[in-house]
Amino acid sequence: MVELLVENMTKEDLEVRDNNDDTALTIAAGIGATRIAECMIQKNKELVSIQGEQDLLPVIVACKNGHKDTAKYLYAITPFVLLLEKNGAHGSLLLRASIFSKMLDISLDLLQKYPQLTTTRNVSHGTTPLIELSSLSDLFPSGLQFVFWKRWIYSIIQVQLAADQHTNVRIPIPQNGDMHRRSILVRAKTFDFFYPFGLKQIYDTKLTHTYALKILHLMSEYISNIDDTRLQQSGVYDAFFIAIKHGIIEVVIEMLKTEPNLLTFVDKNRRGILLSAVQHRQENIFSLTYVLGTRKHKLISGTDGQQNNILHIAAMLAPPHRLARISGAALQMQRELQWYKKVESIVDPSLKEYTNSNNETPGEIFSNEHKELVINGEKWMKETATSCTVVGALIITIMFTAAFTVPGGNVQDTGFPVFLKRKSFMIFIISDAISLFSSSTSALMFLGVLTSRYAEDDFLKSLPTKLIIGLSTLFISIAAMMVAFCATLIIMLKGELKLVIPITLLASIPVTLFMLLQFPLLIEIFVSTYGPSIFDRKIKYWF
Structure with a gap:
């Protein structure tokens, strides 16, 4: 029916918009109708450049709705010039949508062509792709939630982002101002036979992690060329502290490799990397104290805007989402004590009696903030x-x-x-x-x-x-x-x-x-x- 309708329509007919300002192609992209989209584009290639509701290109609509095949097809035929910053926020929106939808092959290809998107601000959300990537812990190995035997399988599975892998999707890459096409990896190896054992899920997870690490590396290469005076304006500092908050050690280390001065930078509360790690109870970030050498003494001896030292922060109650990961109030209290004792063991003993702007010592803060947790643990x-x-x-x-x-x-x-x-x-x-x-x-x-x-x-x-x-x-x-x-x-x-x-x-x-x-x-x-x-x-x- 679609083929017959398209055959009897003019190019202008296909560009007609409905009450929501959408073309038929935008609607097809939103529901993942790849074959219908192909029929319309064969008749009128300009459809891929027409924006729909919220000024979104069809490829962005497909990405936001999670239709991988449709998104890859539309990305392959969308003129890349539309995704440049001078033509609006389409490139940034597409990168954001592809990252959140885990279409990381599109994200990787897009960044390889136009790395400037790393720090391009999204007008509607006010963030950058780097900031958003730094908040998605499930894209990285540190966010792995597998049981021990799945972790073992994960460690031995080999994933390669190579051009010789089987694929039926081709994505255009611009070189010297011309568009040509090359293959990239867009789907995992077949593990369908072992699907009941979860092997396909493990492979797909590792494939996602491999893509995310490659994307992170490309972003880091780009920010390494940014002038130090523009790092804060580019959202690099925000991304760094968001990664600390979510415990994404891969992002933190990669950014420290690129910009070692981040070690001494503080957030709006005047808390640096270690104080922020303790605040958000991110033990993998705090473990960097074992490799910081003599520099850690400077980082753990500072205070924040309310004159809280690192032991004061360890004495405060952990964020609810971090406590929720532990079964039972008694074990939650145990974990809080483990954090406090650990921080206490590395600081100068005099900090135990140091008072903040509210004239409170770390011990007093710990007792006051954990009263309810002690009662619940006892119960x-x-x-x-x-x-x-x-x-x-x-x-x-x-x-x-x-x-x-x-x-x-x-x-x-x-x-x-x-x-x-x-x-x-x-x-x-x-x-x-x-x-x-x-x-x-x-x-x-x-x-x-x-x-x-x-x-x-x-x-x-x-x-x-x-x-x-x-x-x-x-x-x-x-x-x-x-x-x-x-x-x-x-x-x-x-x-x-x-x-x-x-x-x-x-x-x-x-x-x-x-x-x-x-x-x-x-x-x-x-x-x-x-x-x-x-x-x-x-x-x-x-x-």
């Missing part, structure tokens, strides 16, 4: 301990009784158990004892949690350790109880495998449920308390 710990104590007490009662009501009873003459010589009976006795002792230990640990004084420092090691021991021994007691139950069945139903096997399998359900519900919490507490430090001592030197 969370007590609720967890109370629930687990009830379970532990029930297991103690059951296993203590089972030890004196052995299966099969006792021989009247000797008083020994009837099945004393059987291996299954020995398994029953041993597992019963293990369950009894471990559940008793668990109950005592949770009792210790309930009777704790709940001082601030208790959340650092004491309370988490008690919770770790309590949850671990409770898990052991439940598992041992199920083993004792299965051993009893084997003794009483000897030879009846059709009953023993199904019931034994059912006995594994409680252990499995405990692992699914409580084991992740146990692992998180253990890693948070005794695992590797949140601060990376092995961070690579970036000079």
Whole structure:
């Protein structure tokens, strides 16, 4: 139908706009109708240059709506001269839309042609592509949220942005004032067979990261040629502190390589790189202290506009979105203490008693700002301990009784158990004892949690350790109880495998449920308390 309609229309008919000031091509771009767009453009190539609603070119509309195939096709045929700064903000808008829509092949190609777009201000948003890239943590490896086995696969997958990769899209590149075409990578290798295992997602993620790092490198090369007096006007300083806020270590390091003077620059609150990293609780940025050498002493000894030193800032409550990443108020309080103790360990001891403009010391600020978190942490710990104590007490009662009501009873003459010589009976006795002792230990640990004084420092090691021991021994007691139950069945139903096997399998359900519900919490507490430090001592030197 479209082909027939276009065939019977004039070029001028295709340029007609609707009440929203859109042409038919703009609407086709907005819904991702690539074939329809091709039909119209074959009839009238000028359509790609006609702006629609909000003065957007069709290629920008396709990008904003996330239609990759349509956007790549329209980008390939849009005259590049329209994207130059002298002809408006089309280039900046397209770069912004392609970055936010993760069409980074278009972004990369556009920057290779016209690197000046790096610092071109968007009239409607007031930002630059560099600033916006610095706020998108999921485009970079530091924002990776994969579990450990996906991280391992991610590390071994090889991604190449090479021209010999299969592609059916070609993007024009201007050389010496002429337009010619060359191929760029626009789609990932095929992992469809392994889609259920998430391999395609892992590959696509690494491909995105590879593109983003290449784009960042191009932007850094451009800002390296900007005069120092124009860096603030160009939004470089804003991009730098936005990257710190979002914890994008790749952007921070790349910009420091390009402009080392950023180390000494401060934001509107007179906070430099390390003070800002502590303020936003970005441990990967703060880990740069391990490679700054003697320069770190100057950076950590400064104060902000309210005379707060770095320890004052560490004493302030973390931003809500950073606390939300941690399970439970108790672990959140532990993380806050870890930050405070870490900063305290690297500053001059005299800073502990230094007062700010409100005449407050760091210790006073920490206590005042974390009062509610301490209360919530105490409540969370007590609720967890109370629930687990009830379970532990029930297991103690059951296993203590089972030890004196052995299966099969006792021989009247000797008083020994009837099945004393059987291996299954020995398994029953041993597992019963293990369950009894471990559940008793668990109950005592949770009792210790309930009777704790709940001082601030208790959340650092004491309370988490008690919770770790309590949850671990409770898990052991439940598992041992199920083993004792299965051993009893084997003794009483000897030879009846059709009953023993199904019931034994059912006995594994409680252990499995405990692992699914409580084991992740146990692992998180253990890693948070005794695992590797949140601060990376092995961070690579970036000079």
